[in-house]
Amino acid sequence: MNWKRKDLLGLEELSREEIVAILDTAASFKEVSTREIKKVPALRGKTVVNLFYEPSTRTRVSFEVAAKRLSADVINVAIETSSVRKGETLIDTGRNIEALKADVIVMRHSSSGAAAILAKKVNANVVNAGDGWHEHPTQALLDMFTLKEKTGEIKGLKVCIIGDIAHSRVARSNIWGLTKLGAEVIVCAPRMLIPPEIEKMGVKVSSNADKAIRGVDAVNVLRMQFERDEKTAFPQRLEYYKNFGITKERLHKAGGNIIVMHPGPINRGVEISSEVADGPNSVILEQVTNGIAVRMAVLFLVAGGEKNRT
Amino acid sequence: MGNREEKKILAAEEIHRILIRLSHQILEKNPKASDIVLVGIQTRGVYLARRVQASINDIAGLLPPTGILDITFYRDDLTAVGLNPIVKTTDINFDINEKHVVLVDDVFFTGRTTRAALDELMDFGRPQKIELLVLVDRGHRELPIRADFVGKNIPTSLKEQVEVRLKESDGVDEVVVIEGSGGYK
């Protein structure tokens, strides 16, 4: 398998072989993380810029650790909405960062497609760290890496993704990745949070959590975000927890031996009970550890690939 | 490969004898045999290291710990255009501190692979000594590095390619020189 891509924008465009190549490379990097010296010189002299238009401590830190373990220099640029209003466009910002001789730009942005649009305009490798509701490829890759580690093979697994599917980039990337690797995917959410024609992406759709998770190998629990107004949101939250929250009882009813994943940060008592989040089925912290290996693999592969000439 | 001419330099029997000789030399040079550890460089160095391990066992009745090293992350040409790194595993599940490490590779050429391997080994610990064993040395060094145990010196031109084939990976034991295929593989 030859890695040819300049950028990692999403899993929709990747082939099965490319996804496997990332996961295999990540396995090697996971071994590196067990060494006493966790750092290798693979990206020595390279500069990785974390360009974050949305606050995200955990993804940003994970990329930062990954880049540092590859011996790259890391610069974090957090762009507040206020300075965006001052008028610099996404492409201008990207080009300015490239003028600083950045080799890789890791970008988080609230607009779907932002990474794709930037990637066409800069020579630097662009890694999508989440764009709007579109994709969050490294999160899905680390979810799959964790699943593969736990079960041996993704092919033939049954995985339920539960939560706000309509507004979730994590859901979309997981759907593309898991279906390409031969897993069966069920998405589960209140009807209002199921995007139109999602079944055409090759998944089953359910609005009944108990049915949706019955007999699955793993459930990926998405973070639920209700309106900021605590008072109006409260009954809604209780209702959601009752019908869709992943609790010990619900897991038990569904067959019990189910791997529980969550991209974090978790809302205890909203989409998942504390008991489950901290319990034996949970692999939430392993996901965080694996995230570093997966992001090392992605940075390593794109930085080693060919550069674009525009 | 096309129809480029191949010249066989070593046959299976010769390779076998060379590895026994090199095993004797290792033991001769390292009187405290229990300190010896072997580390093979992916891919064919790994098979050679296992064979050396077996013959040391035959000779001295002791099985030195043997590890695997993949040097991809330590290469100095990683971002050369068109290079598509395929990463294999590194597996050194023993302590190399204060040991006599014998690094094993198939072809000794520019020395850059050895340089990367040395750097990587150093990140695993502080061996008392590192020595280099190679099946063939084809010359053309680009770094001031030498081998301690050499199976056979094969003078080559830069246009030629030296290929070590082993039963484990290629179904046959032989070393060949291929005409005019460009030296760097």
Place this chain on the structure above:
Amino acid sequence: MRFLIKNSRIIDPSRNFDEPGDILIEDGKVKDIGKNINLEADKIIEASGKIAMPGLVDMHVHLREPGREDKETVESGTRAAAKGGVTSVLAMPNTEPAIDCADSIERIKRISEERAKINVFIAAAITKGRAGRELTDIKKFKNLGVVAVTDDGSSVDDASLMLQAFSAAGKERILVICHCEDRKLSAAGQVNKGLTSTRMGLRGICRESEYSRVKRDIELSAKAGSRVHIAHVSCRESIEIIAKAKKKGINVTAETAPHYFSFNENEVTGFDTNKKMNPPLRSQDDVLSLKQALAEGVIDVVASDHAPHTENEKDVEFDKAAFGVTGLETELSACIELVEEGRLDWLKLSRLIAYNPASILGINKGSLRPGSDADIILVDADKKWQVARGNFVSKSKNSCFIGSTLKGVVEYTILDGRIIYEAGLQGKK
């Protein structure tokens, strides 16, 4: 001044004429069409192998002047039109300020007289400022030379106001052109609603937002006894509603734009903002329905919906990018593709892009009948060309055809018997 075009294949949709021959032009009018016209002339073009047909009448063009001269001007837009073989345009009134009163109508007429390279016909707004609240003075418009009213860019949400507009326009025999979109349904949508919006993680524009308004506007126009023309039809349901209304004898006509039958929604999934328009690119099923509707005459007109935007408005995040694409310079080639596919013959094509829109607007264009204005194009139908940013005359480069190879090149554009564009000559007046 006598001008002779020799040996072309002549297409005249006004009388189903498709034969080789010569065209004689005198004093800006078609004087005669026949075989072997051998008269002395001031200019003779040998046009064997070329197709001669009426210049395009594009009834949906945003010239942006006044107000957004950074995107396009009457001068640049009509120059682009001439290159595309367009000899008449209907200029949309969504300028800044909108064309909604006598003053602004006079102003755009004056600008056109001074700077337009081709015929510019004027559409005025239905409501003041296109705000959908208060009707413009439609009864005065006819005398000012306005040929249609439209709030294009928006639909008039208030049905009773729309009914009044149809009544007023019906009395004056002014055409009402409807941009059919229920904003409550399309709210903040970016691309076709369905798998495409789901894949891209964007809000969708549903088909209902279009066809529910098509249905409403046809019903209101019938009630008021006015004609209605449906702009930029994009989906199958709208076609079905229009076909049904036509069967019932309702006086409805419709147009679509080349991008809706040249591309389907899959084109936009790479977040190319030059493929973002409203209504959006729809499904392959819709593309096929549109082609069929054009072949069967359910849709009467192909118009470009030429909507120039600056790079600043397009080179941004997809959801922030402006809707719309340019089209004057590519529409003829895009339509020729339908001839290549065998869906249309040249006569039908010429009807869709020249004769029908002229009839619908009630203007004396789109015909080569002796005595008509000599607005003629000569086309090399087999010549291929590569669409690139650099070869546009329009001020804006937001074409969805960039990167495509198209067939059909306009060799000459003739307006009132004068050559106003000749291929290969840069900046020819």
